[in-house]
Amino acid sequence: MPHPQTQPDSDAHPAGPLPLHQFLTYRLSRVQAKLNAQATRLLRDTSGITLAQWRVIALIGAAGQTRLSALAREAALDKGLVSRNLKTLIGDGLVSTRTDDSDHRAQILQLTRTGQDIYERTLPIMQARQKRLRDGLSETELESFRRVLDHLEIAAEE
Amino acid sequence: MPHPQTQPDSDAHPAGPLPLHQFLTYRLSRVQAKLNAQATRLLRDTSGITLAQWRVIALIGAAGQTRLSALAREAALDKGLVSRNLKTLIGDGLVSTRTDDSDHRAQILQLTRTGQDIYERTLPIMQARQKRLRDGLSETELESFRRVLDHLEIAAEE
DNA sequence: ACAGTTTCGTTGACGGGTCAATTAATTTGT
DNA sequence: ACAAATTAATTGACCCGTCAACGAAACTGT
Numbered sequence: 001m002p003h004p005q006t007q008p009d010s011d012a013h014p015a016g017p018l019p020l021h022q023f024l025t026y027r028l029s030r031v032q033a034k035l036n037a038q039a040t041r042l043l044r045d046t047s048g049i050t051l052a053q054w055r056v057i058a059l060i061g062a063a064g065q066t067r068l069s070a071l072a073r074e075a076a077l078d079k080g081l082v083s084r085n086l087k088t089l090i091g092d093g094l095v096s097t098r099t100d101d102s103d104h105r106a107q108i109l110q111l112t113r114t115g116q117d118i119y120e121r122t123l124p125i126m127q128a129r130q131k132r133l134r135d136g137l138s139e140t141e142l143e144s145f146r147r148v149l150d151h152l153e154i155a156a157e158e
Numbered sequence: 159m160p161h162p163q164t165q166p167d168s169d170a171h172p173a174g175p176l177p178l179h180q181f182l183t184y185r186l187s188r189v190q191a192k193l194n195a196q197a198t199r200l201l202r203d204t205s206g207i208t209l210a211q212w213r214v215i216a217l218i219g220a221a222g223q224t225r226l227s228a229l230a231r232e233a234a235l236d237k238g239l240v241s242r243n244l245k246t247l248i249g250d251g252l253v254s255t256r257t258d259d260s261d262h263r264a265q266i267l268q269l270t271r272t273g274q275d276i277y278e279r280t281l282p283i284m285q286a287r288q289k290r291l292r293d294g295l296s297e298t299e300l301e302s303f304r305r306v307l308d309h310l311e312i313a314a315e316e
Numbered sequence: 317a318c319a320g321t322t323t324c325g326t327t328g329a330c331g332g333g334t335c336a337a338t339t340a341a342t343t344t345g346t
Numbered sequence: 347a348c349a350a351a352t353t354a355a356t357t358g359a360c361c362c363g364t365c366a367a368c369g370a371a372a373c374t375g376t
Contacts, residue, residue, distance in 0.1 A: 023284070023288055024288065024291070024292075024300075024303070024304070024307075025190075025193050025194075025197065025288070025291070026213075027304070027307050028186070028189070028190050028193065028307065029190055029193075029194070030234060030311065031186070031307050031310050031311045031314070032183075032186050032187055032190045033333085033334095034310075034311055034314035034315060035183045035186065035187075035310060035314045036183075036187070037314070037334090038314045038315075038316070039183065050361085050362090051362090052361095052362070052363090055184075067324080067325095068324075068325060069323075069324060069325075076188065077363095078363060078364060078365085079324085079325070079326090080325090080326075080327075080328095080363085080364075080365080080366095081362075081363060081364080082325095083325060083326060083327085084326090084327090084362095086325095087326090103323095103324080103371080103372070104324095104370085104371060104372085105323070105324040105325070105370065105371045105372070106323090106324060106325080106371095107324085107325075126181070130181055130182065130183070132313065133182070133183070133310060133313045133314070134182070135313070136309060136313075137306060137309060141302055141305070141306055142182075142306075144299055144302045144303070144306075145182070145302070145303060145306045146182070146185070147299070148295060148299055148300075148302075148303045149185050149186065149189050151294060151295060152189050152193060152291060153188065153189045153192055155290065155291045155293070155294075156189070156192035156193045156195070156196045156291070157192060157196075158196070191363085191364095194332095195364090208331085208332090209332090210331090210332070210333090225354080225355095226354075226355060227353075227354055227355075235333095236333065236334060236335085237354085237355070237356090238333085238334075238335080238336095238355090238356075238357075238358095239332075239333060239334080240355095241355060241356060241357085242332095242356090242357090244355095245356090261341075261342070261353095261354080262340085262341060262342085262354095263340065263341045263342070263353070263354040263355070264341090264353090264354055264355080265354085265355080
């Protein structure tokens with residue numbers, strides 16, 4: 001008896017609710033993918049940079065001056081990833097580096113003039129997008145959403 | 159004057175709230191990454207399969223019988239991705255295929271005995287995990303969470 | 317002063333995921 | 347009946363993100 005199933009075969013699940021839909025992690029990853037795609041599109045069309053590049057630029061722009069390790073640590077980004085993105089950003093002339101005098105391993109990162117321009121031009125665009133995403137959501141809903149995210153994040157660390 | 163900034167340099171942002179933290183998309187991607195990592199660990203330790211493989215198995219297991227295109231369409235997974243995962247699943251003897259008689263392009267997918275076993279063993283594990291994740295969250299919070307996810311998903315499609 | 321450890325950043329390898337091109341089979345329109 | 351369009355599945359190219367290994371520089375303790 002290899003098939004202790006209720007129904008034999010044919011009309012099993014033509015378009016019914018798939019089992020994955022009950023999993024909130026599945027919903028989460030779908031939504032996240034779409035949001036990423038949207039952000040990537042937006043950045044490509046308006047500023048010609050990738051999402052990962054934008055994250056690095058935003059971090060440097062906000063900090064004014066940092067080092068790779070600080071970025072990676074504070075934003076919980078992978079060192080290697082940041083390093084690679086940085087390489088292209090430096091190549092494109094958006095970020096400048098100079099080695100730290102007091103620590104010759106470290107490099108001090110800073111936006112160039114061009115990088116600063118892009119930062120200042122892109123920041124409001126991305127903030128406007130965030131506003132658009134939140135549009136129609138009440139403050140209560142947002143708070144609850146953040147609470148659930150916090151909860152999930154903690155629950156995921158086990 | 160390349161620096162029209164308020165503060166010159168040093169104590170810019172030692173550990174203050176980074177700009178990214180206000181972006182809920184950033185929070186979302188962080189949480190999602192951690193959840194994924196957790197699921198990957200869990201599956202590796204208990205069933206020896208990857209997350210993507212599990213998704214495919216779960217879909218086939220629930221449907222009983224399907225075709226690749228149906229899976230990809232209904233679960234909004236990439237065709238190529240499913241195809242590759244399927245290849246290893248077939249190689250590992252978890253999924254069997256036979257070409258559809260009424261459509262020689264299509265293949266009918268089904269779990270093998272082993273695949274079925276893994277499915278039946280893994281499903282409760284994953285459901286228990288979902289339960290654990292939800293633990294401590296009220297039904298109201300979950301509903302609100304899903305509503306916000308729906309909202310974001312729609313808002314991301316533009 | 318110097319062996320051991322830690323930290324900084326780079327790099328290689330790998331899996332996950334998306335996109336586009338391709339082949340083969342099927343359906344559609346005339 | 348047959349050319350054109352559609353659909354099924356595979357494949358290759360590519361980016362993103364994670365992990366581990368590494369060389370170089372800097373600390374640590376004795």
